[in-house]
Amino acid sequence: MKDWTSLMSIRSSSSHASRGHTCGELCSSHVDEEVTLCGWIQYLRQDLFVILRDFSGLVQILIPQDESKSELKNAFLGLTVESVIMVKGRVRCRPEGQENKKMSTGEIEVCAESMEVLNTCRKLPFEIKEFVKKSEALRMQYRYLDLRSPRMQYNLRLRSQMVMKMREYLCNLHRFVDVETPTLFKRTPGGAKEFVVPSGDPGKFYSLPQSPQQFKQLLMVAGIDRYFQLARCYRDEGSKPDRQPEFTQVDIEISFVDQAGVMSLIEGLVHYSWPEDKGQINVPFPSMTYEEAIRDYGVDKPDTRFGMKLVDVTTAFQESQIEFIKDALLKPSGCIQAICVPEGTVRTESGDSHSYVPTPQLNLQRSQCSLISKQINLFKQLFLMAQANAGDLIFITAGPRENVVCRPLLGKLRLQCVELLESYGVPVRDPSVFHFLWVVDFPLFLPKEDNPEMLEAAHHPFTAPVPEDAHLLYTQPRKVRGQHYDLVLNGCEVGGGSIRIHNASQQLYVLDTILKEDPSLLSHLLEALDSGAPPHGGIALGLDRLVSIIVGAPSIRDIIAFPKSFRGHDLMSRAPDFVSEEDLKPYHISVVWPSADIEGQQDNSV
Amino acid sequence: MKDWTSLMSIRSSSSHASRGHTCGELCSSHVDEEVTLCGWIQYLRQDLFVILRDFSGLVQILIPQDESKSELKNAFLGLTVESVIMVKGRVRCRPEGQENKKMSTGEIEVCAESMEVLNTCRKLPFEIKEFVKKSEALRMQYRYLDLRSPRMQYNLRLRSQMVMKMREYLCNLHRFVDVETPTLFKRTPGGAKEFVVPSGDPGKFYSLPQSPQQFKQLLMVAGIDRYFQLARCYRDEGSKPDRQPEFTQVDIEISFVDQAGVMSLIEGLVHYSWPEDKGQINVPFPSMTYEEAIRDYGVDKPDTRFGMKLVDVTTAFQESQIEFIKDALLKPSGCIQAICVPEGTVRTESGDSHSYVPTPQLNLQRSQCSLISKQINLFKQLFLMAQANAGDLIFITAGPRENVVCRPLLGKLRLQCVELLESYGVPVRDPSVFHFLWVVDFPLFLPKEDNPEMLEAAHHPFTAPVPEDAHLLYTQPRKVRGQHYDLVLNGCEVGGGSIRIHNASQQLYVLDTILKEDPSLLSHLLEALDSGAPPHGGIALGLDRLVSIIVGAPSIRDIIAFPKSFRGHDLMSRAPDFVSEEDLKPYHISVVWPSADIEGQQDNSV
Known part of the structure; x- marks a missing residue:
């Protein structure tokens, strides 16, 4: 859960509104202030506290316990989660020892003096806080609830901020x-x-x-x-x-x-528009030609956060008798390309070295790819050229230099290897690092x-x-x-x-x-x-x-606030939807239903 | 022609670009500076000057006349209007007496030292400067030329500025x-x-x-x-x-x-977003209920820049024997409404008093409208109530108070009268005045x-x-x-x-x-x-x-940069356009051609 409030000041967030403050902005400097808050019930605790949420964060509301305020107390206790209320009350420091360091408003609480229920939450297909565990289809169908999650609030607000800076x-x-x-x-x-x-x-x-x-x-x-x-x-x-x-x-x-x-x-x-909480980025960005990108990474959009570059190892194989290599080198501009996966053969807790080999997932087409780690003695020169150490894994491809398969295949393997390594818990790419790169001189x-x-x-x-x-x-x-x-x-x-x-x-x-x-x-x-x-x-x-x-x-x-599903559907409103033939008339179109379509094709084929 | 540059600083307008300055920003403080300008040829004058234009304005370029620069001179003389050039040269004060006070750069000129033709303008269906005289269809077809006019540049740039402020x-x-x-x-x-x-x-x-x-x-x-x-x-x-x-x-x-x-x-x-060059506006805006708007102006969006409000003159007609008035007052909640057009009967240079009467253009429906200026002696009370003076014109309508025709009809007449008066050169509304108004309490x-x-x-x-x-x-x-x-x-x-x-x-x-x-x-x-x-x-x-x-x-x-015509067509690209049945197949629709449509209707009716 990110704290997006660090991105922006929240002054003015309450202009023109019923509330006087937002939940998340309250701190010890507000102690003794009379405040008006509007928000959603996150949860009730021990019949003593209501945790109130708005876009800016959470705050603890103290439910009055004395007899004279039993009506107010009962009103609080009757609240359902995610109902919307307006609370007036006074900010005070939490009693010593009861501060919550994990909560940005954890030093204070608000003693409720009055409360108005603005709306009752009746239907709730899932709890807001456990949201990420729900299926994507459910998230899409109840998108207005999904967007209440701190992560989605952060994402949409950061997007808005970045666009404004741009x-x-x-x-x-x-x-x-x-x-x-x-x-x-x-x-x-x-x-x-x-x-x-x-x-x-x-x-x-x-x-x-x-x-x-x-x-x-x-x-x-x-x-x-x-x-x-x-x-x-x-x-x-x-x-x-x-x-x-x-x-x-x-x-x-x-x-x-x-x-x-x-x-x-x-x-x-x-x-200029880079979010402050994402660290510094350096300009100018590095630049690479299309040719260099294909040569070194096998792709025109290289991920330069890690090495494992392609190496031309043709010379190491000049005398090779291996069939597919011999064949490749006989053809004009035949070459051998390699990548070296550092520690690629080292076992991890979850399997042996073969787990790393993603070959079956690839369509090898006209080139071929081979795991050659076990033939290491035969390829000293290769190891030198690929700067490989013991335990590393080397993939090679053979084919014509201009071949659109030979290098791109290694380029894909390079990415699959790193994903596989990371899925085994081997850190390769730092998720907090951003590598910008220009690719130029395309054909x-x-x-x-x-x-x-x-x-x-x-x-x-x-x-x-x-x-x-x-x-x-x-x-x-x-x-x-x-x-x-x-x-x-x-x-x-x-x-x-x-x-x-x-x-x-x-x-x-x-x-x-x-x-x-x-x-x-x-x-x-x-x-x-x-x-x-x-x-x-x-x-x-x-x-x-x-x-x-x-x-x-x-x-x-x-x-995206309201995205479509894989199949282009809005699962919330059920778009696209049927339209009557009557409504299509002004547009001079009619629906060709698939069965009618097949009949039409049969007619044509006759 | 408006000077939109007054709206904004033009610093930074040349960042990341070949030019060093914009045409319109040059003034006497640039004298002796070496400048690089890019722009369009507005026109050539006397084989001595080129007037160069970019979005910021015009500047005079002096074509060198000495023998040693005859090549440069000839290059200038060969230019067609609206061709695009890059000029390097030195800014100097214009010789005494040759300043042009009407031109923002009129104190200076640029002595050309070199020039590069960036593109030649071959086709030009009309001159840019005389643009407003062209038909709207031609303006739409060559929208990219229409937008070069100072007015369209002003409009689009002001829109962009306002949106940014919002x-x-x-x-x-x-x-x-x-x-x-x-x-x-x-x-x-x-x-x-x-x-x-x-x-x-x-x-x-x-x-x-x-x-x-x-x-x-x-x-x-x-x-x-x-x-x-x-x-x-x-x-x-x-x-x-x-x-x-x-x-x-x-x-x-x-x-x-x-x-x-x-x-x-x-x-x-x-x-906050109001353009500086449009004067101050005052907030808060006045507010009016829907009922008041209909009562006083006969419309729910009153133009409050002028008076001529509706007046209820029912009491003046209580004893009236005029047929349509008598009829109206016999019905429940029957009433008589009036507007008074100040000096509405005064002759203008272009016609007699009857020219003002727009009655034939209106559909009177269930109410009736009558020019009664000639019966003035009969209606002293009316004149008092309508606060009319000699020479004014009064329109009345009679009908039920809730009638959606009686007051709206006078509301329309009020607007038509003011347009007619203005078309005769009688100033009623100040075009530089902006009247904002809230209308509230709608049904x-x-x-x-x-x-x-x-x-x-x-x-x-x-x-x-x-x-x-x-x-x-x-x-x-x-x-x-x-x-x-x-x-x-x-x-x-x-x-x-x-x-x-x-x-x-x-x-x-x-x-x-x-x-x-x-x-x-x-x-x-x-x-x-x-x-x-x-x-x-x-x-x-x-x-x-x-x-x-x-x-x-x-x-x-x-x-709007690229609007559609009345009929929803883009006259430049000719959209909408035909799409092949093949391209419609993935969408399971087919075109119902109007003739087939008529046949279909006949089939249904049989």
């Missing part, structure tokens, strides 16, 4: 303009994950955009110069874990800026997964090439690096942005010639670029993800 | 928590104006809510205590003028508060228009009754006043709120017994009220409307 930084310190952009928009090319919203025009739909990308660029063309918005974004991904159909990004765009300018702006933003295009002859935008089609690679657009587009930058925190991508193409003909070339997309869908953007578009770039930070990492929440659902 | 007031000064609530929600009972969003579950739809009403109340039950949000709201109203399918409200809810508490909070909020229920035996909620079913009227809920619900308050600015409703029902059984009684609505649709809210809901209340301010009145914009479209 706004101060952008709006007051750097003169950004907060502009709201529409969420009822047009379907973007390839926007398969966009929710549609039927309009009153037959057959025409709005689309809920995945980001305000087009609008932020149009605002630059409009001379808004420095734009930001806490933007609600939408993505229909069905039931992906820890994704939400609606989420929030800190959306930023700036004119007359280069990559270094955006990066230092964001470093300042994160530094601008990647081969399409289903058709490697074709290219697709590595991030989005508006990213500008690195200036020294720009000429390669027209000759070797696969070699072009983009002016794209990702912000990584503890191995999670928490932001991504780029310098954008501001030249209409270059944008048209990318869309039309390289990506083979229909440029007419973006004709308004192309026209805008031809109307005096300034050079510009920006970034979007995933606010939900960022805050969840900062508070150490296991899921982004823990920092 | 956040400071709520979050920093009064410890409100900024909580985001879902926009993919469940259809609310009677939510006919809610957009639907098909989900992946066949037949099930999300709904885009008209306000976060349920969530804000649930947050109170959750102990969040003081909630606010700049909430995006949705309303499908087809093509109502000056309504937008998505709009923003400043959404506030607070626990342990009464009506006076919410009202003083909002007064403080408006006062809690109103008879349904289509079935007056039934009641509907005057605002929404969650409003609590005025405490002294609460017992009437169960006996004479039509007499119950609600704890509802509307905030009116210059005759427009800019906010509305209420103290809510926090007692589950009272809420059930209102929904079920009085309003005859299905309470099962709100079972989660009723359950929440039974789980320790604190007393609470709140308000929502219509941000778009509020800002548009403050900046004097003729439409809310002028303070």
Whole structure:
């Protein structure tokens, strides 16, 4: 249980309200003061005390015991847990020896003089204090009770505070303009994950955009110069874990800026809005190229809180007769990669060394992975190269250097090993440490997964090439690096942005010639670029993800007030819900029920 | 053209950017400084000067004329209007006599030393400076150019500043928590104006809510205590003028508060966030009951910037033989109401007295309205009661006192008269004056228009009754006043709120017994009220409307970056747009084309 009150002053928390003080703010300096408190009954103790709770904490109320106040006493004793009351009383020091050091208000108590029951709590599917033991489904169904827990109060209040600091930084310190952009928009090319919203025009739909990308660029063309918005974004991904159909990004765009300018702006933003109780963070953040990240960590968002980097151990295996290694090295640019898990073979209390080996959970695909700890004498050179000690565990993969499997596989193994080690109680990563990292110099295009002859935008089609690679657009587009930058925190991508193409003909070339997309869908953007578009770039930070990492929440659902379930359902109100055909008529749509759908398909196949 | 820079310091506007200064900030204190500017070509003058523009204003750039710099000169002369350039140069005083007092940078100019063309403007459907003369459709289609106009820059930047001040007031000064609530929600009972969003579950739809009403109340039950949000709201109203399918409200809810508490909070909020260049406003705002408003102004949102109040002149007509008056007074509670338009019969330069009479534009319905200025001798008493002078114009209506037509008709006439007078150049309302007003003590229920035996909620079913009227809920619900308050600015409703029902059984009684609505649709809210809901209340301010009145914009479209047209279309991107049947499949819907629809109706009728 965290004490979020340390984050903020609670002066003014009682302005315009019936209460005069909050429960949690009372201390020995209030002794002898007459106070009015409003809050919830946490529990009754020994018919003597009521523990009253509000957002700021708990305070002990002394129930009067003398005969003359028996009516008041009975009123207190009739209270149910979580009922809401207003108490007037006088603050006094607790009798010597009865102080509670664990409670922030533990030096005092309030002698009740009058009490009014504001509301009675009748239904309660679980106790508030034992909350975390309840199933997530129950927490979601009674979200308004779940949010009463100190942890959820802390999470939502910290989020609010951080967002406010971000706004101060952008709006007051750097003169950004907060502009709201529409969420009822047009379907973007390839926007398969966009929710549609039927309009009153037959057959025409709005689309809920995945980001305000087009609008932020149009605002630059409009001379808004420095734009930001806490933007609600939408993505229909069905039931992906820890994704939400609606989420929030800190959306930023700036004119007359280069990559270094955006990066230092964001470093300042994160530094300024960083919660005080989470320690200091250092700026500038370290930076790594995409190539370095893949080479050393097998992933484009490395968790740099621990080592176990990938090592190229090809030379150690030049003479090897092991079949899969020989095969790999015969192919052009074949290589052998390794990671070394320190003390990876040491037994823990709960099992033998084999417990650590997560291989069965992985799809090995075209590369292969092998536990070779028992062949240690054969690989002295390998051990030297991997800087391994006795008891360490080494994983190797073999395959072509450019192979998208060989290094990423070790990258995944590296993360699974550390999770496994930590689940056995071996501390690897310090949970109080925050490692920010920029990853830069991404390729601008990647081969399409289903058709490697074709290219697709590595991030989005508006990213500008690195200036020294720009000429390669027209000759070797696969070699072009983009002016794209990702912000990584503890191995999670928490932001991504780029310098954008501001030249209409270059944008048209990318869309039309390289990506083979229909440029007419973006004709308004192309026209805008031809109307005096300034050079510009920006970034979007995933606010939900960022805050969840900062508070150490296991899921982004823990920092969203009313999240949807895995399947996109609101378990409290039971959304989505059926709508009558009558109500759908104005939108010129009707439901195609699955059975009817199958019949339709049969008709087609006949 | 307003000078928005007076609103804010422009320090920090160039942090993290290529430019060193903004155009508009340069003045004589910068003389001899080397500056780097980025901006748009406003125009070229006499082959000698370029006027450069950025968001902060204009500055004159001197094109070098000596032979040695002919290349630079030619580069300048080749520039098209609205192209984007970066200029380095030295600031100097303009030669004596050449200062431009109308220009904030008119004392200086910048001698260009180098220039880089950042982007060329090729297409330009209209000149930026003459913008207001273009049709609204053209402005919407090229919104990114429209936004370059000084007025739109002012509007969007002022909106951003005001919102930031509101956040400071709520979050920093009064410890409100900024909580985001879902926009993919469940259809609310009677939510006919809610957009639907098909989900992946066949037949099930999300709904885009008209306000976060349920969530804000649930947050109170959750102990969040003081909630606010700049909430995006949705309303499908087809093509109502000056309504937008998505709009923003400043959404506030607070626990342990009464009506006076919410009202003083909002007064403080408006006062704190009020733009400096709009003069002082006084708090507290005056307050008026619903009954007084209807009685004196014939409307529940009176424009109190001018008089011409309604007067009850029944006694003057007791003996009248005029047919429609006699008829009206014979009926129970029949009355005669009047307004007096000062100098309403005085000729203006553009026409005779009859020009003022807007009667033909009104639907008189069951009451009647008559121009009686020519019968002045017959109505001496009327003139006394209406405090009329020679040359004034008096309108009267006759009908029952409770009649929803009799007074509202005069209320409309009052507004039409003032608009007509102003269109003739007679100043009645000072455009720089802002009259805030609270309207309180609304009836809690109103008879349904289509079935007056039934009641509907005057605002929404969650409003609590005025405490002294609460017992009437169960006996004479039509007499119950609600704890509802509307905030009116210059005759427009800019906010509305209420103290809510926090007692589950009272809420059930209102929904079920009085309003005859299905309470099962709100079972989660009723359950929440039974789980320790604190007393609470709140308000929502219509941000778009509020800002548009403050900046004097003729439409809310002028303070929204990318508004929709009357018909809900985005004319720039052409949203909404067609979506293929293939893309609709995952949502189990298909389009019902109007022709098929008509056939279907015919089938039904057969």
